[in-house]
Amino acid sequence: MPDGTLIITRSDRPRWRDNIIIGIMAAAAGVAILVTLGIVLSLVFETIIFFEKVSITNFLFGLEWSPQTAIRADQVGAEGSFGVIPLINGTLLISAIAMAVATPLGLTSAIYLSEYASKRARDWVKPALEILAGIPTVVYGFFAALTVAPFIRMTGGQFGLEVASESALAAGMVMGIMIVPLISSLSDDVINAVPQSLRDASLGMGATHSETIRKVVMPAALPGIAGSLLLATSRAIGETMIVLMAAGLAAKMSLNPLDAVTTITVQIVALLTGDQEFDSAKTLSAFALGLLLFILTLIMNVIALRIVKKYREQYD
Amino acid sequence: MINFTQDAGFGLRGRNKSEKRFQWAGRGAIAISLAFLVIMFFSIISTGLGALQQSQIAVTVDLSAEEVDPENVGDTSFNSLLKKSLRNAFPEVESRKDKKRLYGLVSTEAAFEIERQITQDPSLLGGPQTLWVTASDDADLYISGQVDTDLPEKQRRVSDAEIALLDKLMASGAARETFNKGFFTSGDSREPEIAGILSALMGSFLTLLVCFVLSFPLGIGAAIYLEEFAPKNRMSDLIEVNINNLAAVPSIVFGLLGLAIFLGYLGLPRSTPLVGGMVLALMTLPTIIIASRAALRSVPPSFKEAALALGATPVQAVFHHVVPVAMPGMLTGAIVGMAQALGETAPLLMIGMVAFIVDVPTSVLEPATALPVQIFLWADAPERAFTEKTAAAIIVLLTFLILMNLIAILLRRKLETRF
Numbered sequence: 001m002p003d004g005t006l007i008i009t010r011s012d013r014p015r016w017r018d019n020i021i022i023g024i025m026a027a028a029a030g031v032a033i034l035v036t037l038g039i040v041l042s043l044v045f046e047t048i049i050f051f052e053k054v055s056i057t058n059f060l061f062g063l064e065w066s067p068q069t070a071i072r073a074d075q076v077g078a079e080g081s082f083g084v085i086p087l088i089n090g091t092l093l094i095s096a097i098a099m100a101v102a103t104p105l106g107l108t109s110a111i112y113l114s115e116y117a118s119k120r121a122r123d124w125v126k127p128a129l130e131i132l133a134g135i136p137t138v139v140y141g142f143f144a145a146l147t148v149a150p151f152i153r154m155t156g157g158q159f160g161l162e163v164a165s166e167s168a169l170a171a172g173m174v175m176g177i178m179i180v181p182l183i184s185s186l187s188d189d190v191i192n193a194v195p196q197s198l199r200d201a202s203l204g205m206g207a208t209h210s211e212t213i214r215k216v217v218m219p220a221a222l223p224g225i226a227g228s229l230l231l232a233t234s235r236a237i238g239e240t241m242i243v244l245m246a247a248g249l250a251a252k253m254s255l256n257p258l259d260a261v262t263t264i265t266v267q268i269v270a271l272l273t274g275d276q277e278f279d280s281a282k283t284l285s286a287f288a289l290g291l292l293l294f295i296l297t298l299i300m301n302v303i304a305l306r307i308v309k310k311y312r313e314q315y316d
Numbered sequence: 317m318i319n320f321t322q323d324a325g326f327g328l329r330g331r332n333k334s335e336k337r338f339q340w341a342g343r344g345a346i347a348i349s350l351a352f353l354v355i356m357f358f359s360i361i362s363t364g365l366g367a368l369q370q371s372q373i374a375v376t377v378d379l380s381a382e383e384v385d386p387e388n389v390g391d392t393s394f395n396s397l398l399k400k401s402l403r404n405a406f407p408e409v410e411s412r413k414d415k416k417r418l419y420g421l422v423s424t425e426a427a428f429e430i431e432r433q434i435t436q437d438p439s440l441l442g443g444p445q446t447l448w449v450t451a452s453d454d455a456d457l458y459i460s461g462q463v464d465t466d467l468p469e470k471q472r473r474v475s476d477a478e479i480a481l482l483d484k485l486m487a488s489g490a491a492r493e494t495f496n497k498g499f500f501t502s503g504d505s506r507e508p509e510i511a512g513i514l515s516a517l518m519g520s521f522l523t524l525l526v527c528f529v530l531s532f533p534l535g536i537g538a539a540i541y542l543e544e545f546a547p548k549n550r551m552s553d554l555i556e557v558n559i560n561n562l563a564a565v566p567s568i569v570f571g572l573l574g575l576a577i578f579l580g581y582l583g584l585p586r587s588t589p590l591v592g593g594m595v596l597a598l599m600t601l602p603t604i605i606i607a608s609r610a611a612l613r614s615v616p617p618s619f620k621e622a623a624l625a626l627g628a629t630p631v632q633a634v635f636h637h638v639v640p641v642a643m644p645g646m647l648t649g650a651i652v653g654m655a656q657a658l659g660e661t662a663p664l665l666m667i668g669m670v671a672f673i674v675d676v677p678t679s680v681l682e683p684a685t686a687l688p689v690q691i692f693l694w695a696d697a698p699e700r701a702f703t704e705k706t707a708a709a710i711i712v713l714l715t716f717l718i719l720m721n722l723i724a725i726l727l728r729r730k731l732e733t734r735f
Contacts, residue, residue, distance in 0.1 A: 141695070
């Protein structure tokens with residue numbers, strides 16, 4: 001062998017060993033699919049059994065929710081009623097309040113941070129807002145029940161308003177604050193993705209900075225922002241602990257934010273904690289609610305993720 | 317001719333004003349969100365600090381041989397001994413009702429505390445001894461100054477008669493506040509003054525252990541496959557979309573999955589850290605996969621190419637040269653995922669980790685509860701003293717979360733200085 005020649009040989013490691021390693025890792029990636037499959041199967045199976053006991057139309061269109069276990073077998077209304085409309089009403093009411101709080105706060109913070117704030121301010125404020133997203137929801141729930149709800153009740157009382165001690169407003173407001181960082185960080189990404197040339201053109205035509213943002217940047221970022229709001233709404237609908245601790249248990253058809261309403265998630269917990277028979281309509285209805293919640297949030301997430309992704313690519 | 321200056325200047329003052337308003341709206345929004353954060357922290361910390369202090373009352377107990385048999389300490393009724401010494405301290409208390417009130421000043425655990433002190437230090441026996449015992453939750457409220465005496469008697473938890481007794485104790489120095497060690501060293505209790513978080517803390521630890529052992533290998537395995545080896549086909553796309561959606565599924569749905577499959581189908585033991593950890597592992601999997609993929613992507617392709625050019629197989633190139641460099645990033649993702657799992661409550665409620673647990677769990681197969689669930693349980697308890705405990709437990713939970721996130725940030729810094 002002449003001096004200075006480097007001989008490179010392919011590693012003599014057998015090929016099949018590599019293939020096994022790759023196979024194991026592929027299986028790990030497959031677990032993600034299995035989890036989704038597991039969720040769908042477990043929810044669907046229990047829901048099918050539930051619909052053998054309670055008709056699907058009663059469930060989807062019923063206006064009364066009062067699940068109960070019969071004391072006597074032949075009792076009137078032994079199975080209770082399982083109309084899901086009041087729960088959807090409550091869920092949407094609280095989510096709407098949360099979004100009414102979170103949208104203006106989240107969007108204006110995102111605009112300020114991406115368009116006006118100095119890098120220094122950004123470096124401090126962004127992580128501070130992210131803290132809000134990292135706090136466990138049980139902590140928000142405690143704060144809502146202990147501090148916010150009595151405060152709203154007291155304030156309402158001074159204006160002569162009847163406020164329930166577990167008002168939708170308290171739960172919704174606190175949930176709104178929780179969602180602010182989600183909206184602001186997603187919208188921030190979207191606003192940053194708008195090409196600088198659009199801004200320069202508008203500013204060059206003599207528009208002020210805020211006019212540029214309102215009339216040029218925002219319309220260009222609108223689909224992405226819509227996606228982030230959709231994602232935030234889905235989060236609000238699926239949130240459990242805040243509503244469990246600060247909202248009520250009684251199912252009620254009401255659009256009054258000062259009333260106590262209940263949500264799908266609260267009812268799932270209420271139905272499944274404590275003593276339970278596994279195949280009673282009451283227990284099974286929790287899975288039907290879970291399936292409804294899963295489908296509802298899945299549709300919103302799929303649409304939102306698709307919009308956000310497509311939008312990012314558009315300007316890349 | 318058009319006068320440009322005039323036209324361009326038209327309404328400029330108003331437009332500049334609206335520009336200012338717009339900027340202030342942005343600052344205001346940030347201020348409101350951060351103010352909420354500050355108020356929440358302040359409210360919780362100021363409520364919770366009280367639970368770190370505990371009130372104790374000194375009782376002079378007769379431990380002479382007539383009362384306590386030194387050979388057979390366990391046979392003594394420390395309860396009646398304690399009542400007797402309380403009666404001796406307050407000879408003026410006579411009626412049955414007043415006596416009951418007097419006994420209510422000390423915790424129901426107080427008799428056990430005396431017994432424990434004697435077992436630890438038998439030299440106490442032989443004569444009268446002044447011992448400190450835990451005050452009851454209501455007495456604690458008064459001693460720590462949380463009772464508003466201006467309120468009418470009916471509206472407060474502590475009656476005028478009790479206040480008179482406590483005032484006498486405090487004046488004679490027989491009441492004190494000490495650091496509440498028991499809060500960190502004992503399990504849950506129905507009595508707020510002796511309830512602690514150790515059992516919940518241990519439950520959380522065991523649950524996270526299971527969660528980490530399952531989700532970390534699975535997560536980085538999946539991430540390495542998807543990033544380095546997966547063929548670009550529809551199956552990979554499906555997995556990708558699937559992982560993103562899984563990250564947005566409401567946590568309670570994972571709880572339902574655990575209930576139906578782990579408990580119902582596989583028949584694993586209910587309320588245990590094993591099942592809790594499995595459910596949380598499924599939840600944190602997407603977080604770990606997404607973070608690990610980002611870490612792998614940040615490794616310059618030249619590392620892998622150089623290894624391949626020198627004859628390494630693709631698996632060797634990835635495992636010897638890409639994964640070690642991406643490791644801090646992957647660990648950061650895992651820690652963030654664990655922090656998420658530590659704060660998660662709803663799925664644990666579904667699989668029955670809401671039990672009342674006094675004993676500290678020692679294995680993943682024993683019934684346990686977790687710190688956030690303990691917070692939820694205490695927040696629901698009617699006794700006012702539990703509010704304080706709840707806030708204190710929240711402080712402990714937040715401390716752990718802050719520590720975990722700090723570690724994650726430090727690791728990320730280390731990664732950033734790499735290239």
